[in-house]
Amino acid sequence: MMAAAVEEEEMVERMHGWARDMDVASRRAEEEAMRRYDAASWLRSTVGVVCARDLPDEPSEEEFRLGLRNGIVLCNALNKIQPGAIPKVVQAQSDAAGPTDGSALCAYQYFENLRNFLVVVEDLRLPTFEVSDLEKGGKGVRVVDCVLALKSFSESNKTGRQASCKYGGLSKPLTARKYFILKNTDAFMNKIMKGHSAEAIQSEFSEGQSIVTDFSIESNEMTTSDSLSILLRKVLLDKKPEEVPLIVESILSKVIQEYEHRIAIQNKMDEEEQNLLNITEQVNHVVVNGDGEVKQFQLEAQTNFDVQQKQIQELKGALSFVKSGMEQLRLQYSEEFAKLGKHFYTLSNAASSYHKVLEENRKLYNQIQDLKGNIRVYCRVRPFLPGHRSLSSSVADTEERTITIITPTKYGKDGCKSFSFNRVFGPASTQEEVFSDMQPLIRSVLDGFNVCIFAYGQTGSGKTFTMSGPKVLTEESLGVNYRALNDLFNIKAQRKGTIDYEISVQMIEIYNEQVRDLLQDGGNRRLEIRNTPQKGLAVPDASIVPVTSTADVVELMNQGQKNRAVGSTAINDRSSRSHSCLSVHVQGKYLTSGAMLRGCMHLVDLAGSERVDKSEVVGDRLKEAQYINKSLSALGDVIASLAQKNSHVPYRNSKLTQLLQDSLGGQAKTLMFVHVSPELDAVGETISTLKFAERVASVELGAAKANKEGSEVRELKEQIATLKAALAKKEGEPENIQSTQSSPDMYRIKRGNAIPAFPKNRQPMEEVGNLEVRNNATPMQKKASFQFSGVLSENNSSDLAENCNGIQKTDRMAVGNNQFENGNSILELEPGATQLPTFFYQRYDPDKQRRRAEPVETDDSDSFDAATSSPSDQEMLLSTSGLKADGIASRGAFIIKKPQTKNTKITATKIPNLAMKSPMSEKRLQTPIRNSKQLPFSTTGGRRTRNGKINTPK
Numbered sequence: 038m039m040a041a042a043v044e045e046e047e048m049v050e051r052m053h054g055w056a057r058d059m060d061v062a063s064r065r066a067e068e069e070a071m072r073r074y075d076a077a078s079w080l081r082s083t084v085g086v087v088c089a090r091d092l093p094d095e096p097s098e099e100e101f102r103l104g105l106r107n108g109i110v111l112c113n114a115l116n117k118i119q120p121g122a123i124p125k126v127v128q129a130q131s132d133a134a135g136p137t138d139g140s141a142l143c144a145y146q147y148f149e150n151l152r153n154f155l156v157v158v159e160d161l162r163l164p165t166f167e168v169s170d171l172e173k174g175g176k177g178v179r180v181v182d183c184v185l186a187l188k189s190f191s192e193s194n195k196t197g198r199q200a201s202c203k204y205g206g207l208s209k210p211l212t213a214r215k216y217f218i219l220k221n222t223d224a225f226m227n228k229i230m231k232g233h234s235a236e237a238i239q240s241e242f243s244e245g246q247s248i249v250t251d252f253s254i255e256s257n258e259m260t261t262s263d264s265l266s267i268l269l270r271k272v273l274l275d276k277k278p279e280e281v282p283l284i285v286e287s288i289l290s291k292v293i294q295e296y297e298h299r300i301a302i303q304n305k306m307d308e309e310e311q312n313l314l315n316i317t318e319q320v321n322h323v324v325v326n327g328d329g330e331v332k333q334f335q336l337e338a339q340t341n342f343d344v345q346q347k348q349i350q351e352l353k354g355a356l357s358f359v360k361s362g363m364e365q366l367r368l369q370y371s372e373e374f375a376k377l378g379k380h381f382y383t384l385s386n387a388a389s390s391y392h393k394v395l396e397e398n399r400k401l402y403n404q405i406q407d408l409k410g411n412i413r414v415y416c417r418v419r420p421f422l423p424g425h426r427s428l429s430s431s432v433a434d435t436e437e438r439t440i441t442i443i444t445p446t447k448y449g450k451d452g453c454k455s456f457s458f459n460r461v462f463g464p465a466s467t468q469e470e471v472f473s474d475m476q477p478l479i480r481s482v483l484d485g486f487n488v489c490i491f492a493y494g495q496t497g498s499g500k501t502f503t504m505s506g507p508k509v510l511t512e513e514s515l516g517v518n519y520r521a522l523n524d525l526f527n528i529k530a531q532r533k534g535t536i537d538y539e540i541s542v543q544m545i546e547i548y549n550e551q552v553r554d555l556l557q558d559g560g561n562r563r564l565e566i567r568n569t570p571q572k573g574l575a576v577p578d579a580s581i582v583p584v585t586s587t588a589d590v591v592e593l594m595n596q597g598q599k600n601r602a603v604g605s606t607a608i609n610d611r612s613s614r615s616h617s618c619l620s621v622h623v624q625g626k627y628l629t630s631g632a633m634l635r636g637c638m639h640l641v642d643l644a645g646s647e648r649v650d651k652s653e654v655v656g657d658r659l660k661e662a663q664y665i666n667k668s669l670s671a672l673g674d675v676i677a678s679l680a681q682k683n684s685h686v687p688y689r690n691s692k693l694t695q696l697l698q699d700s701l702g703g704q705a706k707t708l709m710f711v712h713v714s715p716e717l718d719a720v721g722e723t724i725s726t727l728k729f730a731e732r733v734a735s736v737e738l739g740a741a742k743a744n745k746e747g748s749e750v751r752e753l754k755e756q757i758a759t760l761k762a763a764l765a766k767k768e769g770e771p772e773n774i775q776s777t778q779s780s781p782d783m784y785r786i787k788r789g790n791a792i793p794a795f796p797k798n799r800q801p802m803e804e805v806g807n808l809e810v811r812n813n814a815t816p817m818q819k820k821a822s823f824q825f826s827g828v829l830s831e832n833n834s835s836d837l838a839e840n841c842n843g844i845q846k847t848d849r850m851a852v853g854n855n856q857f858e859n860g861n862s863i864l865e866l867e868p869g870a871t872q873l874p875t876f877f878y879q880r881y882d883p884d885k886q887r888r889r890a891e892p893v894e895t896d897d898s899d900s901f902d903a904a905t906s907s908p909s910d911q912e913m914l915l916s917t918s919g920l921k922a923d924g925i926a927s928r929g930a931f932i933i934k935k936p937q938t939k940n941t942k943i944t945a946t947k948i949p950n951l952a953m954k955s956p957m958s959e960k961r962l963q964t965p966i967r968n969s970k971q972l973p974f975s976t977t978g979g980r981r982t983r984n985g986k987i988n989t990p991k
């Protein structure tokens with residue numbers, strides 16, 4: 038509360054002070070005006086109204102300033118007081134020089150007036166002013182002071198009061214007076230004096246002039262405070278008591294302000310001086326200490342610079358070294374690149390040449406195959422089965438291409454017959470030897486040829502052994518089927534950079550002229566065979582399964598064999614009485630040209646070829662025998678027809694020939710394995726079989742043709758096939774209608790989950806272009822019929838009647854403990870082998886087989902003897918007619934080329950199994966064996982026999 042009250046009082050006091058200041062200011066202005074009027078009035082009265090015409094009686098500050106600016110009034114006034122003080126007063130412009138002098142000259146002259154005036158005033162020690170005080174903004178008060186001082190001086194002169202002039206101005210030396218006028222003191226005093234009334238100050242100045250003068254003289258020794266007190270005393274001397282506080286207050290206020298201002302300036306100057314000192318010290322410090330640091334720094338920088346220079350030099354050296362090294366390397370590499378380019382060029386040339394050579398090689402290879410004949414016949418003699426070794430053999434001798442059979446019951450030349458084939462394999466021949474001879478054919482399949490390999494022979498002669506192997510399989514005992522497919526996979530792998538192959542298989546069975554799918558579990562549906570195969574498939578409804586390895590094939594064949602067993606209660610019986618066919622379909626695409634090729638290989642295990650005695654078999658057995666005979670006769674007819682190059686080949690007479698159609702024509706390669714049993718009691722069937730085979734071997738077919746075709750050719754062929762089918766339909770041929778109505782679902786795999794590893798998608802194979810060559814206009818009488826029954830008829834001769842009835846014979850044989858009845862023969866089990874049902878493939882180890890697989894080399898050293906397989910000049914006209922064993926009639930006549938048979942000398946040492954060595958037989962053996970001129974193609978049962986021309990052996 039107290040503080041607030043004090044503050045309030047202070048505030049009130051301060052406001053009073055402000056009010057007082059304002060009052061003082063107005064009073065001062067009023068005083069100044071009064072003094073100005075006084076001054077103006079005195080001047081007008083002194084110089085006269087005319088001279089002072091520009092100066093009004095009561096002028097404003099501006100009018101006062103303008104009226105005196107030219108100095109004329111002032112100089113004239115001074116001259117009035119002290120005549121001649123200013124000898125020359127420049128007059129007003131209109132009175133002096135002409136207008137041509139210009140205002141600049143007047144201003145100069147006016148300045149001269151003022152200067153002269155001020156000099157005189159100063160000499161009179163009166164208050165002076167600056168010339169600039171007469172300009173706008175100047176201190177007009179000082180001018181008024183000066184005029185009033187002059188007035189006072191004038192009046193003093195008049196009254197005689199010398200040296201008591203109120204406004205100063207005695208004859209003191211000019212120099213002393215000059216010392217008194219200090220600028221800042223003057224300014225200071227001006228500030229102080231602002232608070233006083235003009236009148237008071239004027240009176241003080243006028244009255245105390247001497248004091249001031251004294252003060253001025255002594256001012257050099259006095260301090261500011263001394264002078265201030267003296268001044269105050271002088272100012273306040275004649276003042277009324279009530280005015281003193283006001284004046285003192287005003288003066289003190291100004292003094293305090295001035296001091297505060299000066300102290301602030303002084304402080305600021307001290308600060309700046311201190312800053313300057315600091316900076317100077319720092320500069321000095323930098324100058325003193327920095328010199329060493331700079332030198333140190335310079336030294337270090339120099340050292341670093343030197344080091345870096347050195348490093349740069351080293352780097353430059355290294356760079357140039359690397360550059361030169363790089364250049365050398367570049368040169369080296371460019372040389373090597375050039376060399377590599379040359380090598381690459383050479384290699385690419387060599388590669389393309391290599392491919393050309395390969396292609397040429399393939400062509401030549403197949404040409405060689407063609408030259409060797411497209412139907413080849415191999416003969417294989419089964420060894421004695423265990424337990425029959427003591428028996429005599431009907432096979433007197435086997436040479437590379439000849440087999441000699443002895444008929445003990447015959448004498449003379451009829452007792453010993455030789456047959457020639459492309460190759461004869463004796464009982465000791467291994468599976469590998471047999472296969473190596475037929476291996477080239479396998480390769481042909483991958484070159485787009487159709488191949489048919491079938492095993493022919495009586496029951497138990499070893500057909501299944503050759504085609505598949507024994508019941509217990511080992512690597513060595515693998516049959517043709519496995520080896521052939523293994524070869525296909527190997528060659529496929531070799532050619533993968535050139536041709537992309539797809540291999541698929543079908544497995545079917547023909548039993549009693551019914552076709553069954555062996556790869557379809559429990560599938561007893563009868564399948565149809567197409568006469569015009571589409572997409573290369575004669576049986577499109579049968580399962581076709583893509584295979585990529587021999588293991589796949591083994592799996593499939595196991596399944597097929599299993600399904601074959603399902604169809605009959607006794608597998609061996611069934612296998613003897615049905616044809617089984619493993620069809621391998623190959624489709625290749627040339628990677629460069631995109632051309633397609635297709636090949637098909639049928640591997641057929643035929644039913645037993647033995648004759649059936651009608652009088653002894655009845656019922657199902659008779660029916661089976663009739664179907665077998667029918668199909669084998671049809672096979673003979675087809676081959677004979679092909680031999681004669683007939684326009685019509687009777688493929689449709691049996692399911693077997695229908696199935697093999699595309700692999701038996703002139704565009705295909707055929708290999709027949711003829712199997713003979715060595716037992717003497719089978720000699721009749723043996724001779725019958727060999728005669729059939731010999732005639733097959735004499736067939737000369739046209740050159741095989743690969744199924745290579747471009748897409749255009751293929752399309753055209755398809756169109757032809759379609760047109761033919763339409764034509765056939767129009768002509769009312771049911772076969773063709775049937776073929777076109779077959780299910781298109783030819784690629785379905787109906788094997789359940791038996792082989793899950795097989796790919797499910799399969800690319801459709803293109804249709805094979807092997808169409809049946811037909812000419813409906815061909816007279817029926819020209820149809821040839823190579824009568825299998827004709828061969829059989831020979832065996833009906835009485836002297837062989839007993840031996841050739843193998844079925845009856847074997848049926849009568851005893852079955853031992855370790856034997857089982859295999860159709861018509863007694864088979865002995867290998868030790869440890871499982872008894873029925875034993876599938877042929879169950880012990881086969883596919884991995885072993887795969888490991889064993891080696892690339893197949895081009896076998897140009899095919900052991901086929903072209904001379905042997907080529908026909909001889911001898912031709913034989915065969916004529917058959919009438920009923921055959923199965924009662925199917927076939928008429929016709931054809932000329933068949935008789936193969937050249939080598940004369941063979943057979944010595945006793947070559948016939949180790951020869952049981953009978955009668956003088957007769959020895960004599961016979963020493964006689965060169967010739968083919969019978971009168972080949973006993975006889976007719977029986979009303980069949981007409983026609984002897985053909987027979988080539989005489991050379």
Ligand SMILES: Nc1ncnc2c1ncn2[C@@H]1O[C@H](COP(=O)(O)OP(=O)(O)OP(=O)(O)O)[C@@H](O)[C@H]1O
Nearest residue numbers: 419496497498499500501502507612613645860864
């Ligand atoms: N070259 C051979 N070496 C050894 N054993 C053989 C040979 N050929 C056949 N065999 C054996 O003879 C027996 C009969 O052979 P296989 O079953 O192959 O004759 P098949 O002609 O197929 O008879 P089927 O017509 O009844 O099928 C089998 O035990 C078989 O192992």
